[in-house]
Amino acid sequence: SQKIEQNSEALNIQEGKTATLTCNYTNYSPAYLQWYRQDPGRGPVFLLLIRENEKEKRKERLKVTFDTTLKQSLFHITASQPADSATYLCALDRGSTLGRLYFGRGTQLTVWP
Amino acid sequence: DAGVIQSPRHEVTEMGQEVTLRCKPISGHDYLFWYRQTMMRGLELLIYFNNNVPIDDSGMPEDRFSAKMPNASFSTLKIQPSEPRDSAVYFCASSATGTGVQPQHFGDGTRLSIL
Numbered sequence: 001s002q003k004i005e006q007n008s009e010a011l012n013i014q015e016g017k018t019a020t021l022t023c024n025y026t027n028y029s030p031a032y033l034q035w036y037r038q039d040p041g042r043g044p045v046f047l048l049l050i051r052e053n054e055k056e057k058r059k060e061r062l063k064v065t066f067d068t069t070l071k072q073s074l075f076h077i078t079a080s081q082p083a084d085s086a087t088y089l090c091a092l093d094r095g096s097t098l099g100r101l102y103f104g105r106g107t108q109l110t111v112w113p
Numbered sequence: 114d115a116g117v118i119q120s121p122r123h124e125v126t127e128m129g130q131e132v133t134l135r136c137k138p139i140s141g142h143d144y145l146f147w148y149r150q151t152m153m154r155g156l157e158l159l160i161y162f163n164n165n166v167p168i169d170d171s172g173m174p175e176d177r178f179s180a181k182m183p184n185a186s187f188s189t190l191k192i193q194p195s196e197p198r199d200s201a202v203y204f205c206a207s208s209a210t211g212t213g214v215q216p217q218h219f220g221d222g223t224r225l226s227i228l
Contacts, residue, residue, distance in 0.1 A: 034216060043117075043204050043219030044156070089156065091217075099144050099208070100169060101217060105155040 003027060004104040006090060012110045013080055021075040021107045023090035030092035033066055033073050038087045038106065047088075048075075080111045115139070119205050119220035127228050131193040134223045136205030137186055146217060147180055147190050148204040156204070162188065174199075195227045 007022035023033070031052050036044035050057045050066045050073070057064045063076040077084050087106040094100070118137040126132055138145050146161040160170040165182045173180070177196070182188040192199055202224050206217040 036216075041221070043206070043221050044217075045219070046216030049216065099146075099161060099163060099210075100158060101146075103156040 004090065004092065004102055006088075006104040006107045008107055009105070010108045010110070012112065015081060015111055015113050017080055019077040019080050019084065019109055019111070021088050021090075021109065023073040023075070023104055025071050025092060025102075028094050029068055029071070030094060033064075033090060033092045034101070035062075035064060035073075035075050036089040036091060036103075038089060044089055044103075077109075080109075082111050082113055085110050117205055117207055117218050117220035119203075119223050121223060122221065123224045123226075125226045125228065126195060128196055129194045131191065132195045132199075132225060132227075134190040134203050134205075134225070136188045136190070136220060138188070138205070138207030139218055140186065142207035142209050142218070143185075144208045144210065144217075145182060145188050146206040146208075147188070148206065148219075149201045150204060150222070151201045159190070197227045200225055200227050 003026045005024045013019050032049055034049045035047045037047050038044040048057055048059055048064045050064045052068055061078045065074045087108045089103050089106040091101040091103045117139055120135045143164050147159040148156050149159055150156045159172045160180045161168055162182045178192055180190045202222045204219050204222045206219040208217045209215045
């Protein structure tokens with residue numbers, strides 16, 4: 001089965017710095033990889049999607065990279081703010097039409113002033 | 114636009130009771146997913162439907178769990194009888210397609226506590 005590891009359970013950084021979260025996977029090569037944000041007491045919210053033939057995708061202060069050789073995705077938040085504090089989940093599929101997403105455990109990011 | 118709606122938001126009940134969780138997906142979405150989230154195991158897929166038909170229920174823990182989707186706008190997840198180890202947050206999500214191209218839209222979950 002697909003195994004997904006996110007670099008750490010918690011990451012603490014100072015406001016204004018760049019946060020970098022890691023997602024590593026094994027066994028399969030996904031066609032798509034997605035990143036979600038989850039706030040306490042809420043469901044995950046979709047942020048970005050990157051395809052296997054894309055190396056990088058940006059959205060405002062967010063940047064995602066996808067290295068299929070390393071089987072790794074990096075999620076960057078530049079100029080981080082306390083409002084960015086949340087848990088970030090990566091999710092991938094197997095490129096099939098089965099519809100299933102495999103989620104990592106998430107990394108809890110805290111940005112302190 | 115209305116998102117995925119789940120009810121109830123919180124449920125506290127005693128062991129052995131029947132629990133029914135409800136979900137209304139986003140209109141027009143043809144995939145519906147039920148997840149369970151715990152600190153120990155993270156977000157686990159229990160079952161998902163395509164056009165109201167169950168596609169994969171391999172994540173359903175045991176026969177005490179059942180899910181139905183009688184129409185495109187409603188789904189239920191039932192636990193009977195409930196046990197303390199079923200305590201978790203249960204999420205429903207929907208998406209427009211079954212591939213990875215489209216994101217999944219989650220409800221805010223039902224926090225279930227079995228005493």
